[in-house]
Amino acid sequence: MKIAPKWQVLAIVCLGIFMATLDGSILNIANPTIARDLGVDLQQIQWVVTAYMLTVTATLLFLGKLGDRIGSHRIYTAGFLGFTLGSLFCGMSSTLYGLTAARVFQAVGASMLMATGMGIVSNSFPQEERGKALGLTGSVVGIGNMTGPALGGFLVAHFAWPVIFWINIPIGVIAFCLAWRYLPQQEHSPGESGFDPIGIILFALAAVILVLSLSVSGGIEWRLFLLGMILLLGFYGFEKRNPRALLDLTLFKVKSFLFGNVMGFITYIVQTFMFFLLPFYLERVLGYSPDQSGLFMTIPPICLTITAPLAGSLSDRIGPARLTSISYFLVSIAFIVFSLMDIASSPWHIAAGLVTFGIGMGCFGSPNNSSILGSVPKTKAGYAGGFIATIRNFGNALGIALSASLLTWLLSKNLLSLPYKQAYVLASHHTYLFAAGLSLTGLLISLMTASQRDTTQQRVSRQDA
Numbered sequence: 295m296k297i298a299p300k301w302q303v304l305a306i307v308c309l310g311i312f313m314a315t316l317d318g319s320i321l322n323i324a325n326p327t328i329a330r331d332l333g334v335d336l337q338q339i340q341w342v343v344t345a346y347m348l349t350v351t352a353t354l355l356f357l358g359k360l361g362d363r364i365g366s367h368r369i370y371t372a373g374f375l376g377f378t379l380g381s382l383f384c385g386m387s388s389t390l391y392g393l394t395a396a397r398v399f400q401a402v403g404a405s406m407l408m409a410t411g412m413g414i415v416s417n418s419f420p421q422e423e424r425g426k427a428l429g430l431t432g433s434v435v436g437i438g439n440m441t442g443p444a445l446g447g448f449l450v451a452h453f454a455w456p457v458i459f460w461i462n463i464p465i466g467v468i469a470f471c472l473a474w475r476y477l478p479q480q481e482h483s484p485g486e487s488g489f490d491p492i493g494i495i496l497f498a499l500a501a502v503i504l505v506l507s508l509s510v511s512g513g514i515e516w517r518l519f520l521l522g523m524i525l526l527l528g529f530y531g532f533e534k535r536n537p538r539a540l541l542d543l544t545l546f547k548v549k550s551f552l553f554g555n556v557m558g559f560i561t562y563i564v565q566t567f568m569f570f571l572l573p574f575y576l577e578r579v580l581g582y583s584p585d586q587s588g589l590f591m592t593i594p595p596i597c598l599t600i601t602a603p604l605a606g607s608l609s610d611r612i613g614p615a616r617l618t619s620i621s622y623f624l625v626s627i628a629f630i631v632f633s634l635m636d637i638a639s640s641p642w643h644i645a646a647g648l649v650t651f652g653i654g655m656g657c658f659g660s661p662n663n664s665s666i667l668g669s670v671p672k673t674k675a676g677y678a679g680g681f682i683a684t685i686r687n688f689g690n691a692l693g694i695a696l697s698a699s700l701l702t703w704l705l706s707k708n709l710l711s712l713p714y715k716q717a718y719v720l721a722s723h724h725t726y727l728f729a730a731g732l733s734l735t736g737l738l739i740s741l742m743t744a745s746q747r748d749t750t751q752q753r754v755s756r757q758d759a
Contacts, residue, residue, distance in 0.1 A: 302476050303418040304427055308434040309469045310374065310407040313462055315434070317381070317400075319442025319595070320449070320458045322569050323588045326577050327450045332390050336574060340698045343570070344505060345394045347691035349401035350408060352498035354684040355540050356490075357409035366410035371473040373410070376403025378466030385459035408687070413679035414477075416667040423610075430603055431660070437599055447588020493533055493540035500525035501688055508695040545678065550669035553743040554662050555685050557618060560736040561658055562689025564625060567697045567729035568594070568632070568651055571722070576644075579637055579718050590644055594652030601656025609661035615744035617661040622737035624654030629730035633723045637715050701725045 321343065329339035361369040380400025387393035412431070419427040449457050504522035507515045533541040545551045569591075576587035605617050631647035663682060670678045701721050708717030 300418040300427075304415055304430065306469070306473050306477050307370070307411045307415050308431060309465070309472065310370070310411055311431055311434045312438045313374075313377065313465045313469060314404050314407060315438030316442045316445075316465075317459070317462055319438060319569075319591070320446030320461075323443045323446035323573055323584060323591060324450045324455050324458050325570075326574055327584055328393075328455050331455060332393075334390055336698055336702060338390060340570070340694050341394055342390070342397055344691050344694050346397040346401040346404070347687045347694070348498075348502055348505060349398045350405040350687040351501050351684055351691060352494070353402060353405040354409045354687065355497070355681060356494050357405055358413070358679060358681065358683075359540065361410040361413070366414050367473075367477045369406045370410045370414060371470065371477060373403050373406025374466050374470035374473055376400075376406060378463055378470065379403070381459045381462035381466065385456040387456070405683075408679075408683035410679060412663060412667060412682060416679070427606075430606070437595065441592075441595075443588035443591035443595075444585075445588075447583075447585035447591075451583060451585045490533075490536060490538050490540040493529060493536065496525055496529040496532060497540065500529055501691070505691050505695045508692060508699050514699075542681075545670060545681075548669045549743070549746040550665045551678070553739070553746065554614075554666040554669075555681065557622075557736055557739055558662055558666075558682065559685045559689045560732060560739070561621075561625075561655075561662075562686045563693035563696070564629075564729050564732050564736070565655060566690050566693030567629070567726065568648075570694050571697050571701060571725065572632070575635070575718070575722055579715050579722075580639065590641075590648065593645060593648035594655060597649055597652025598656040598659075601653050602660050605657045606660030606664060609664055614661035614665040615740065617657045619737060619740040619744065621654045621656075621658035622733050622740055624650050624657065626730050626733040626737065628654060629726045629733060633726035633730065635722065636719050697725060697729075700728065 325339050325342070328342065329335065332339070357369055377400055380396060380403050383396035383399055384393060387396050415427050415431060445461075446458055449455075449461075500522050503518055503525060507518035507522055530541070533539040534543065573587050573591060576582045576590060577584065582590070609617055628647045628651035631643070631650065635643060635647075666682060667678055704721035704724055705717055708720050712720065
């Protein structure tokens with residue numbers, strides 16, 4: 295039986311999504327083991343994750359525009375090759391600096407996949423099926439994140455940690471061959487305006503400095519933070535006057551695009567407070583082994599896998615606004631549950647928070663992304679997908695730096711008067727309450743912009759620019 299081209303496209307893109315999410319979710323479980331083996335602490339090991347996300351953040355918009363110019367299918371196919379080689383280099387690393395450098399190389403390949411994947415899927419499906427298709431990609435995110443913790447926990451408990459990177463190699467080789475053979479050509483604009491090296495440098499510097507400002511144990515380094523904000527404002531001012539701007543300011547007039555990305559930024563900051571910090575709590579406070587904590591961390595992806603396609607299909611009928619509000623409400627409840635953990639928390643307590651968190655995250659991604667991508671012309675789908683991925687990775691990088699810095703700072707203060715486990719519990723309590731506050735801020739924005747986002751989605755045409 296012949297498979298329709300749109301389903302071939304979805305399958306190939308989903309393979310890339312699976313590979314990237316599997317790698318990230320395995321690493322979250324392996325971080326405590328890698329930190330112990332390399333002799334570094336939580337704040338140092340976070341750079342293995344943060345350097346990757348910063349590299350992706352700094353290159354996504356450029357690669358999204360490059361895909362719109364020469365064809366997103368070419369960038370996506372090359373991304374498999376780059377990610378696979380980067381995984382090989384990560385597995386060969388024996389120091390923190392070597393591993394971080396290899397992750398930067400790997401991140402360039404990942405950026406090629408992230409910058410173009412969603413746009414390719416969006417362009418391959420009709421408007422009435424777009425939410426369902428993106429919901430299925432959300433399910434694959436869940437499957438990758440579900441497989442990673444259990445597999446990663448098993449691997450680091452029974453083998454040396456480099457194996458978590460080597461498993462990407464056969465998947466990447468197969469995916470590259472399939473993309474080369476079956477991924478169809480995408481619509482592109484060869485006459486698209488030239489590149490913007492100054493804009494790329496300004497944005498990359500602003501992102502790196504802002505993350506650095508949040509990566510100190512004593513709280514925010516305000517001088518660096520101020521410098522990062524000045525560079526970010528300078529980037530915006532330069533882009534307004536630049537005819538070859540990296541930042542497409544015309545899209546910010548579209549309410550679904552603007553508010554959808556603002557809410558996405560908050561969500562991506564908040565989710566790292568769970569995915570990055572909770573494995574450390576499970577192992578250091580509750581005494582679980584890596585494979586046991588890995589099993590706990592499969593709960594949110596399982597819930598997301600079930601919820602995401604349902605939410606995507608439902609958003610095609612009722613719009614995204616109610617679903618994103620439900621998402622923020624559930625995630626806020628989950629963080630309140632996490633804040634109530636202590637040194638004797640039962641597995642049921644932890645599972646309740648993880649189930650609530652997973653369902654909440656499943657209600658957000660596909661409705662929000664469908665709304666954003668449905669509000670832009672097809673010829674800018676690569677850029678829009680790259681922008682979404684930029685916001686996601688920038689939010690993740692800031693979230694990891696902020697969560698690690700906040701927890702470390704609170705822990706150091708608590709250790710002056712409390713034993714280690716009690717100090718860690720109290721620090722986690724306040725850190726998760728802070729995350730709940732961020733999530734409630736997202737809920738407020740979702741409620742305030744609901745009518746504008748739903749109206750925009752219905753009004754904006756998907757005709758070519």
